[in-house]
Amino acid sequence: MAELNQIDLQALTKGDKRTWDAFVLAAAPLINAVVRRTLTSYRVGEDDVMDAAQDVFVRLCAQDFRLLKTYDPARAGLPTWLSVVARSCAIDHMRRRRQATEPIDDVPEAFLGVEDRHVEKLKIPEGLLTARQVLILRYLYDEERDVMEVARLLSVDAQTIRSTHHKALLRLRAHFREEDPGDRG
Template identity: 30%
Template sequence: MDDHALLLAIAGKDREAYAEFFRRFAPRIKGFLAQSLSHNRADEITQEVLLRVWRNAPSYDPARAAPSTWVFAIARNARIDSLRRTARAAPEPDDPVWVPAAAEAPDTAAERKAASERLHTALAQLPEDQRVVLEHAYLKGETLSQISETLQIPLGTVKSRVRLAIQRLRGSVKPS
């Protein structure tokens, strides 16, 4: 019996035809689904697809599609439905992403503010050539080679200025 005849028999609720259809199509459907789903999920969706075939066989129209095209369209739609359900699964309330961050202790905030002020003061006190190189490196995100080209100074000079500036900042920013 060909696939078309099997679907017509399934439309008439012929269980033997459905068993034959199952033997022919279940492995192919599972293989198709396993390309984008886990094997366990592919098994579940395969069962769902075969159930849909049983229920919807009377709506199969041979003039519109071949039996395998119709079945794999059902499988594709079931796969999409499964992926959508997975994508919008409810978030776990215990997930750290959803737990509000603890408020920063006042003394920690004050320490952070004091360190920030020390850094700004230290940056302002750097020699201009060192400050400019640091601004290009850390604020503009340029590489040392790019800084060398932009400022038209040798790469070795850029490296020296960055190193000296960082050393001065470390000494200046340490808490008193």
């Protein structure tokens, strides 16, 4: 079994089957452990743990190894980077997992309260946010994407997404605080 740090990443990202097999053998114990630890609080079964671990490998090789190609050895060791990816994938796996539902016909109308739960979408004044801030808010909230996914879509570092998101929220809070007459003492 090869060590993770001995894997030829160039051969791996070019689709070499032997390198991929060696990578899977070397990475599986780490990925399984991280996924299992991440999902402990969700109280899931072994099948969910194995499915989530499989999702990690699928995500690593999807779109011609796009995620794996983002690995930068100058920023972190491969085991550390894989741990972060595995944790993120495990959380995403649980978010996508369908919860048991009850047929709508079996739920009394009084409990539905559809009109009471309707929330109008926030209207952001033109020019308050930059185009990039609006785009990031749309990805994060309207499309419910996670930070890493948005970072990959925009080809920027995840911290850039977090920072832009934070600055947009600060602007929105400041704007709506000024506009709210209830805040004036």
